[in-house]
Amino acid sequence: MTSQGSRSSETDMGYGPGTIKEPGFRYRPMGRDAEGMELYEIFIGPQHPASGHMRIVVRLDGDIIVNADPDIGYVHRTMEKLSETREYLKSIPLFERATIIDSANITWPYVRAVEQMLGVEAPLRAKYLRTLLAEINRISSHLYGFGLTGIFINHSTMYMWSFGDREIWVQLAEELTGARLTHTYIIPGGVRRDLPQGFKEKALKAIRYMERRLEDYMKIFVYNPVTVARFREVGVLTKNDASRLGIVGPNLRASGVHYDARIAEKYGAYPELDFEIPVMEEGDSLARLLVRIEEIKQSMRIIKQVLDKMPQGPFFADKYMRLIPPALRKHVAETGRIKLPGAFIRLKPPAGEAVARGEMGHGEVFYHIVSTGDTKPYRVRIITPAFRNVVLFRHLTRGARFMDLPVIYGSIDYFPPEGDR
């Protein structure tokens, strides 16, 4: 994504605007602005060096971005329509494919909304287990974002380090749920598996390792002079704009708004735990990075508390446990793994509607479910954090330099499959 030199040299060299026909990089003249300078339109993507899946149409005056128009929808897999054709339970694996790196957090509010309609509440142990997986997922989601930010500014070490360290958390999640990314761990009524033996020791070891590594990250990436020079005071989002545009997640908190859906909705085990919501006032790209680093620390603090306070008891609601035949119920108690009968698929919430919000690694996810008393939902509306943050591409890039675009893209941690659903 380099800018192609000055305008006069292009015509001298024999290739004018419009002769380059690569999908990743294309530009064409747009006419002239008030001072007679030519504006250029550059298409970036969907084949470009980061998380891909989206095109940004940038209009340039020299090196200054006049306007950037995000063209999303390259990963629109029609989840809202498909969920209308499936039973409530079958939509859980569907929705977690939206944010495969953060799949517990994106399905949890959906399950809570379904539970609200069914009138079921998960037992306390299940709430703690859900919190545990959600925080593990949050850490790995932030590390994924760090890796991509590194790639954006050609800092390959950051990519290698954070993706390597992310494997630790992915492995912990795999130990807990049996799958690397698509856990389908949180189901209406509780969770699918109990805590495995020896999990606490492994988690504490991972936390000790990660705390040490975060210091290395600060030295080699975050407080690297190159990073600071490129990130500080770039893409500044003011507090008022962040609130009016409905920005969510670390991007919001880096602008000084103290808001977190974990506090607002008081779900899971969060009301009983002691943690802070990191907030920074600067609102620039560096603040967004630092908030994420701080959130990783807070998530590790939550994991420690969850493992210490983990209550004994059932991990699946009694109402649905009774569906399981007695012989199988004994097996469930021994192995700590739910084996659900086929009748469980035909959950039938009464007619009505429910909303639920939850905090993902990228921000707040919103579900609105309309039921007509059928086994399938009448309408499910998902608003993912990436879809709410997509307006930032237009808002933050205006007036920035062209080479600030990768930095802004990296710092808002946009994940296209999540935005397109």
Add this chain to the structure above:
Amino acid sequence: MDCPRSGWIFIGRLEESARKAADWLVNKTPLRSVRDWSIAFSLWPVHFTTSCCGAEFAAAANPRFDAERFGFLPFLSPRQCNLLMIEGTLTKKMAKAARIVYEQMPDPKFVIAMGACAIDGGIFYNSYNIVRPHEIFPVDVFIPGCPPRPEAVARAIVLLQRKIREARYLKREKKYESAGEVGTDE
């Protein structure tokens, strides 16, 4: 002997004959095996992420799984790449871009389709906005799974390398030559 450079004499067009002779030479055992060996160990997947399996594709390149030891490193420009990885679902909007990227890559080029969605839609099989990758370009290796583990990606690379070294990819190129013009988005 007076022989114009592109004239017609009884051996036919000279350039054509020279190319045929070169092809014949390259396809003979010693040169061919060297060529296939070197293609097999310089697979450059283009940095083109189509869907959520990209998370596992990225994990395959990370230090734990380290796909680079197979001679496999994602690279930026399609002009310098010879491998297209389709990571998961291919939507209609993305399929146009994928075909353009594929056409820009130099021969010989290979396609690995990753994930259940790339085989027959997977969990999104009845979606109104997806296409099957094998309808758009020839696919050399399919990886099942939703998402496939990074080990499966490594396995697919090894399979593709074996296929290249046995020169099985050459037979497939003719078949898709007239696969229809997909708009090059002029």
Add this chain to the structure above:
Amino acid sequence: MPQNPPGAVRMGLLEDLKEKLGDIAAEIREEKPNYYSVRVEASSLVEAARRLVEMGFDHVASVEGVDWIKEKEMEVSWHAESYEPDLKSIIIKLYTRVPRDDPRVPTLIDVWPSAEFPERETWEMLGVVFEGHPDLRHLLLPSDYEGIPPLRKDYRIKVEGFIVDLTRQQKQ
């Protein structure tokens, strides 16, 4: 780093809403704890939204439509939320119902700038025309898409059966 403020929730919001919006709202209800719905006519949407912004609900989480095909009506709703400490756990659904054949509502992006992309998506997915919206282009679907908007109920897609008919597949 500031400490978490005490999570006090505004009490008596239903009375506040009735006082503020009573003259234009057709119906104000508390659907669930902390979830209120306000139904207005399409003509007074902008005024209702403006009054909600005055109360502190300065952005929307979602804009959506529900296609009630049997009633031949389209429900268009805006879910407003707030980042104020005492309002942050509250969601207010502002909605209206318009005829399904020609769903037209005024756009609210002047009041709620965060509604821009979701309104564009609702236009694309359900065919609801937001009058005054400057940028009703395709967002998620291909730009050459034509036909029934896909989230309408008369847009049918293949539904998975419980039994896979192998013989039929082989014939194809």
